[in-house]
Amino acid sequence: IQMTQSPSTLSASVGDRLTITCRASQSVSGWLAWYQQTPGKAPKLLIYKASSLESGVPSRFSGSGSGTEFTLTISSLQPDDFATYYCQQYHSYPYTFGQGTKLEIK
Amino acid sequence: EVQLLGSGGDLVQPGGSLRLSCAASGFTFSSYAMSWVRQAPGKGLEWVSGISGSGGSPYYADSVKGRFTISRDNSQNTLYLQMNSLRADDTAVYYCAKDAETSGSFWALFDYWGQGTLVTVSS
Numbered sequence: 001i002q003m004t005q006s007p008s009t010l011s012a013s014v015g016d017r018l019t020i021t022c023r024a025s026q027s028v029s030g031w032l033a034w035y036q037q038t039p040g041k042a043p044k045l046l047i048y049k050a051s052s053l054e055s056g057v058p059s060r061f062s063g064s065g066s067g068t069e070f071t072l073t074i075s076s077l078q079p080d081d082f083a084t085y086y087c088q089q090y091h092s093y094p095y096t097f098g099q100g101t102k103l104e105i106k
Numbered sequence: 107e108v109q110l111l112g113s114g115g116d117l118v119q120p121g122g123s124l125r126l127s128c129a130a131s132g133f134t135f136s137s138y139a140m141s142w143v144r145q146a147p148g149k150g151l152e153w154v155s156g157i158s159g160s161g162g163s164p165y166y167a168d169s170v171k172g173r174f175t176i177s178r179d180n181s182q183n184t185l186y187l188q189m190n191s192l193r194a195d196d197t198a199v200y201y202c203a204k205d206a207e208t209s210g211s212f213w214a215l216f217d218y219w220g221q222g223t224l225v226t227v228s229s
Contacts, residue, residue, distance in 0.1 A: 033215055033216075035151075035216075037151075042201055042220065042221060043143075043151065043201075043219055044218050045206070045215075047217060048206065048215055054217065084149065086151055088153075088214075090213055090214040090215045093165055094165075094167050094168065095153040095156075096153070097150055097151040097153070097213035098150070099150045100150045
């Protein structure tokens with residue numbers, strides 16, 4: 001299953017609301033996760049089962065979607081949010097990630 | 107506190123072998139599936155291999171099938187990745203990652219990650 005994120009790069013400012021889209025080449029039902037990665041660090045799980053917030057993750061992060069189209073929304077960008085975001089399907093083998101969306105400071 | 111400490115990364119020549127280790131603590135290791143995920147320099151994430159909590163049912167990406175072997179020692183709380191016939195395109199940071207599912211079955215949803223260990227394949 002191929003996962004395609006858009007956009008690949010996004011410029012935004014602190015306080016902005018933004019949405020990242022992830023599309024699957026075939027249905028993954030709701031088995032979709034979002035991760036955040038900052039340079040030199042390991043990825044961090046943000047969202048699982050498309051819309052469930054991982055424990056400890058701020059409520060400004062939210063996820064939605066099912067089937068083949070999913071979104072990650074950050075309601076009010078904070079300085080720590082400038083990072084690269086990846087979606088991942090865990091519906092079926094082989095388990096695939098999107099190519100990433102790099103969020104940059106405008 | 108969950109901790110995953112990867113080690114074993116090194117510079118190796120094409121065709122060579124390497125074994126990565128991941129020492130786990132802070133959770134009941136045998137109750138959780140584990141995986142290796144890699145990231146080539148400047149690139150995205152690629153799931154490489156996974157194994158159930160009991161050590162059965164290993165899974166591999168097509169890109170490493172027949173060359174890499176995942177295993178675990180639940181008595182030592184350690185995950186391994188034996189890498190043979192290494193190629194230049196295996197160059198990456200390799201992360202070990204804990205599965206979020208509590209049954210020990212392999213779900214490929216990763217709630218904790220190690221710090222990564224760098225494998226460089228070059229002559």
